[in-house]
Amino acid sequence: MSEAHNCHWLGCQRHVPPKLWGCAPHWFTLPKDIRDRIWAAYVPGQELTKAPSDAYLAVAREAHEFARSHVPAKRPSPASHQAPLF
Ligand SMILES: [Zn+2]
Numbered sequence: 001m002s003e004a005h006n007c008h009w010l011g012c013q014r015h016v017p018p019k020l021w022g023c024a025p026h027w028f029t030l031p032k033d034i035r036d037r038i039w040a041a042y043v044p045g046q047e048l049t050k051a052p053s054d055a056y057l058a059v060a061r062e063a064h065e066f067a068r069s070h071v072p073a074k075r076p077s078p079a080s081h082q083a084p085l086f
Pocket of ligand 1: 007008009012013014022023025026027
């Protein structure tokens with residue numbers, strides 16, 4: 001069994017290739033500045049050695065903080081949930 005790798009976005013369970021930080025929608029929600037630094041700090045194979053660099057851990061923590069404080073745009077909830085019981 002291969003180890004599942006999930007998107008690093010808080011609460012996201014989507015599987016992504018180990019070399020990617022997260023799924024596309026969440027990755028592109030990150031500020032470009034953070035994305036650039038994640039790539040800059042990424043070392044090929046770090047997901048195998050489980051020993052990412054300090055620089056990677058630092059920017060990963062920033063991404064985590066960003067996700068934690070990010071408030072997604074509210075979409076109107078579907079009316080079907082409030083359908084009368086009739
Ligand atoms: Zn995600």
